[in-house]
Amino acid sequence: MKGKFSGNELKAELYKAGVAAMEEEWTFMDASFQLGGKARDEGMDGDEVEQTLRRAFSAEKRSSERPAEAAPAAAPVAQAPAVEGGAAPATPQTVAMPIISPLSAGMISMEQMLAMGLDTQSLELLQNFKIDPEALSIPWPAADWRKDLAKLLESTFEQDETIEFKISNTSNSTEELVSNIVGQDDAIKKIMKSLDSPEGALLCINAVKGGEDASDESWHYRYVVVDNPKMSLAKQLAYYKALNLPCAALVNTGANSVQAWIKIFANDEEEYNERVDFLFKTLDSQGFKVDSSNRNPHMMVRMPGVLRGGKQQYLIGLEQGAKNFKEWREWVEYSLDGKPLIELASDSEEAPKKDQTIVENMLRAGEFFLFTAPPKSGKSLALMDLGLSICYGEDWFGNTTTSSDVLFINFELTKSVFLNRLHLLGSKRDLNASTPKFGFLNLRGTALSPIETAQLIAKRIQGAKKLENHDYRVVVIDPISSVLHNPKSTRLSGSPHQILMQMIDTIIALTGCAVVSSCNIDEFPYLEARADSVMKLTPVEGSLNLYQINGNFREFSKMVARECSWIYPRFLV
Numbered sequence: 001m002k003g004k005f006s007g008n009e010l011k012a013e014l015y016k017a018g019v020a021a022m023e024e025e026w027t028f029m030d031a032s033f034q035l036g037g038k039a040r041d042e043g044m045d046g047d048e049v050e051q052t053l054r055r056a057f058s059a060e061k062r063s064s065e066r067p068a069e070a071a072p073a074a075a076p077v078a079q080a081p082a083v084e085g086g087a088a089p090a091t092p093q094t095v096a097m098p099i100i101s102p103l104s105a106g107m108i109s110m111e112q113m114l115a116m117g118l119d120t121q122s123l124e125l126l127q128n129f130k131i132d133p134e135a136l137s138i139p140w141p142a143a144d145w146r147k148d149l150a151k152l153l154e155s156t157f158e159q160d161e162t163i164e165f166k167i168s169n170t171s172n173s174t175e176e177l178v179s180n181i182v183g184q185d186d187a188i189k190k191i192m193k194s195l196d197s198p199e200g201a202l203l204c205i206n207a208v209k210g211g212e213d214a215s216d217e218s219w220h221y222r223y224v225v226v227d228n229p230k231m232s233l234a235k236q237l238a239y240y241k242a243l244n245l246p247c248a249a250l251v252n253t254g255a256n257s258v259q260a261w262i263k264i265f266a267n268d269e270e271e272y273n274e275r276v277d278f279l280f281k282t283l284d285s286q287g288f289k290v291d292s293s294n295r296n297p298h299m300m301v302r303m304p305g306v307l308r309g310g311k312q313q314y315l316i317g318l319e320q321g322a323k324n325f326k327e328w329r330e331w332v333e334y335s336l337d338g339k340p341l342i343e344l345a346s347d348s349e350e351a352p353k354k355d356q357t358i359v360e361n362m363l364r365a366g367e368f369f370l371f372t373a374p375p376k377s378g379k380s381l382a383l384m385d386l387g388l389s390i391c392y393g394e395d396w397f398g399n400t401t402t403s404s405d406v407l408f409i410n411f412e413l414t415k416s417v418f419l420n421r422l423h424l425l426g427s428k429r430d431l432n433a434s435t436p437k438f439g440f441l442n443l444r445g446t447a448l449s450p451i452e453t454a455q456l457i458a459k460r461i462q463g464a465k466k467l468e469n470h471d472y473r474v475v476v477i478d479p480i481s482s483v484l485h486n487p488k489s490t491r492l493s494g495s496p497h498q499i500l501m502q503m504i505d506t507i508i509a510l511t512g513c514a515v516v517s518s519c520n521i522d523e524f525p526y527l528e529a530r531a532d533s534v535m536k537l538t539p540v541e542g543s544l545n546l547y548q549i550n551g552n553f554r555e556f557s558k559m560v561a562r563e564c565s566w567i568y569p570r571f572l573v
Contacts, residue, residue, distance in 0.1 A: 001038055011052055014039045018056025028057050034310065138233050138252060141314040146189040148304035148315035149203075154182045155318050156248050156261065161219060162209035165303055168199035175208060192305040200254055200308030202300035205261065221272035223248060224264050225301045226283065226290045229257040236260075239288045240321070243336070246328045250316040251301070254308035258316060259301050263325055272297060275325055282332055354555075358390065358474055358514050360400045361556045365473055367532035368504050371518040373547070374539060379518040380412065381569045383478050385425055386516065390474055391437040394429070397535075397549065397564065398573040404473040407461060407513075408440040411482035415442055424569050439470060449488040450503035458510035473513055477504075480517040480524070497526030537564070537571070547571070 005013050014035060021031040036049045142148070157163060159179040166173035184191065195201040210219045226245075228236055236258045240247060248261040262279060266272035276295045283290055293299070302308075304315040322328035335341060355365040363369045371386075373379050389396040393403035410418050418440065419433075426433030441460060448456060457475060464470040483489060483503060484496050504515050519527065521536065528534050532554045540546040545566040551559030564573045 001035070005042065007043065010039060010042055010044050011048065014044065014049065014052050015056050018053045022057050028053065030311065031057070033312070138237070138258070139316060141252075141312050145312060145314045146192045146305050149192060150182050150184065150188055150305075151318070152249055152251075152304055152315055153178045156223070157207055158211045158219075160211035160213075161207040164204040164208045165195075165201060166300070167195055167197045167201050168308075169197075178207075188305075195303070195305075196307040198309045200313050201303040201306045203303040205299045205301050206297050208298075216267065218265070218267050221264060221266040221269065221297050223261045224272075224276050224279070224297070225259050225294055225299055226262055226279070226288075227253070227257045227259045227294075228289055229253075229255070230289075233258055239283075239286065243283070243286060243288075244321045244328060244331050246322040246325055247317075247320040249318050250320065251304050252312070252314050252316055253302040254311040254313040261301075265325060269297075278329065279325075282336070286336075356402060356473070358402055358404065359386075359396060361559070362399055362535070362551065362553060363514055363516070363533050364555060365514050366508055366512055367514050367555070368508065368530070369514065369516045369533040369535070370527055370531040371516070371535050371537075372521045372523075372528065373518070373537035375520050377537065377539075377547075378566055378569070378571065380478050381421060381425065382571055383476050383516060383518055384408070384422055385429075385570055387438055387474070387476050388422070388425055388429070388431055388433065388435075391435050392431055394431070397571065403437075405437045405439065405470050406474045406476060407457070407464075407472040408438065409457065409475065409477045410440055410442050411444055411477070412479055413444070418442070421569065428570060436470075439464065439472065444482075447486045447488050450483050450499050451506060452488070453483055454503045454506035454510065457507055461511050461513065472511070475507055475511070475513045475515050477515065477517040480519050480527070495526070497524050500524065501527060501530050535559070549573075 001017075003013065017035050018031055021035060031053055032050070036053060039049045039052075040046060153163065157178045159177075159182065161178050162175050163178060163181075164173050164175050181188070181191075205223050205225050206221065207219045210217065228239075231239075233252075233256070237250075239245075240250065240258070240260050245260060246263040248263050251259045251261070253259055264272055264275050264279075266275055273295075280290050280292075280295065302313045304313050306313050322331055355367075357364050359369075371379060371382060373382070386396050386401075387406040387408050388394075390401045390404055390406050393401055395401065413421070422438070423433040425431075441457070443453070443456075461472045461475075464472060477483070480500055483500060489499070504517075507513065507515050521538065533551070533556070534553075535549065535551045537547040537549060540548055540563065547564050547566065548561055549559065549564055550561050553559070562573065564571045566572075
């Protein structure tokens with residue numbers, strides 16, 4: 001910043017400074033404003049400045065320098081300031097756009113969402129409401145961003161109302177008629193520049209005086225501000241968009257937050273408090289925490305059009321989401337219940353890719369596979385054998401498998417017996433039973449209802465993925481009947497078959513895993529009817545250890561009947 005460079009040196013030095021800024025965790029916006037502004041002052045072309053800094057911040061460069069085993073770094077949010085007195089980047093003006101826009105499912109990139117640092121809850125919201133992650137990029141300030149306050153006031157207040165504003169960390173505030181600010185043109189830039197400060201400037205969220213025709217004091221209770229500085233900017237936008245909030249305006253605070261001006265339009269203080277209570281409770285239920293101090297109708301919020309410690313406070317957009325609070329409240333009632341929404345066939349122009357195949361010609365991720373055989377015929381060992389096969393991508397009953405982590409839910413055996421059986425199978429197959437890809441959860445004697453069991457399994461899978469780098473794609477439950485043999489289950493009303501199927505469907509819905517289990521032949525006909533894949537072993541008459549295999553599959557061709565032998569501890573085709 002302090003160096004003097006020739007024209008030939010300037011580009012190279014700017015690139016070096018850009019790389020250093022990125023490594024020091026500057027945002028692209030910071031680098032563009034400070035380093036880019038310096039380079040422009042030194043005579044470098046504005047477009048060349050932008051290209052050089054973008055190259056320094058490029059994802060390709062970060063990827064090439066990142067160790068192969070490292071997780072993907074968060075993509076930089078696309079934002080660059082327009083610097084006064086220099087060449088501003090060619091950017092579209094701020095336009096109003098709907099928060100909820102139906103998009104093709106194929107437009108949603110999970111990689112993009114993850115790169116933005118979104119968590120499970122915000123990802124689910126985006127996917128449920130088909131929000132394009134591109135819409136979460138913070139837009140650049142408009143070329144005339146110094147006029148953002150005038151744009152905001154013209155959209156949100158009446159011309160004859162009075163607003164209050166001040167420089168942050170000062171006690172003296174100024175009151176001004178909206179018309180006096182909106183009526184300014186080029187002079188507004190000089191006025192706004194005078195409000196630049198290390199801490200920025202603030203504006204009261206509601207008018208402090210009503211207009212000439214105001215018959216009540218409803219202008220006191222028109223807006224409330226929500227934000228969450230602990231979240232990333234993209235994640236805040238994800239919530240505003242996915243929750244269809246009735247936003248009068250979105251303002252970049254120049255720090256680490258996007259403030260949303262929510263339309264309340266209450267007639268009096270009582271209605272204001274009731275509506276704000278509903279808003280905050282709804283946000284809280286979706287994982288978006290708002291400081292209780294924000295409910296103050298006289299809250300001072302960030303004023304767009306000024307600099308805050310060298311960073312721009314600017315307008316991101318106007319009139320987004322539901323048209324008004326009443327419309328939004330109805331949308332919450334009918335759409336935000338955590339249940340699936342209606343989807344249209346037109347949402348997908350082409351058939352999506354099918355889910356990952358776990359066992360060739362038998363099972364895909366997200367399906368239920370039921371293995372049936374006579375009592376004491378080796379079903380548990382067959383399921384252990386399947387789990388070990390999937391861990392190593394080895395064949396099972398003559399069908400190839402896709403290597404994946406497997407979680408085995410043991411309801412029947414002691415830990416010692418379970419592990420001894422697993423090691424016996426491994427030694428017979430020349431496979432190391434001590435593989436980290438095979439996880440097991442001992443639930444023998446645990447008093448949980450079927451739904452509580454499903455929730456526990458989902459919780460353990462999510463925790464393992466987040467904390468232990470295990471991505472379980474298959475859940476094996478052995479045996480399924482044991483889920484019913486505890487006090488919490490015996491007290492349940494309803495068919496045992498339906499209760500078990502509800503547990504299985506819950507596991508699949510919460511995890512996306514394939515669920516595999518076993519039962520005796522004809523023990524649970526309802527489960528057989530509901531399963532996506534059923535494989536049945538029936539004894540061959542007159543033969544002690546010979547069985548016939550039959551298979552019916554929802555997504556695959558019916559299995560041609562064949563024979564297999566039981567040679568302890570495995571079935572061999």
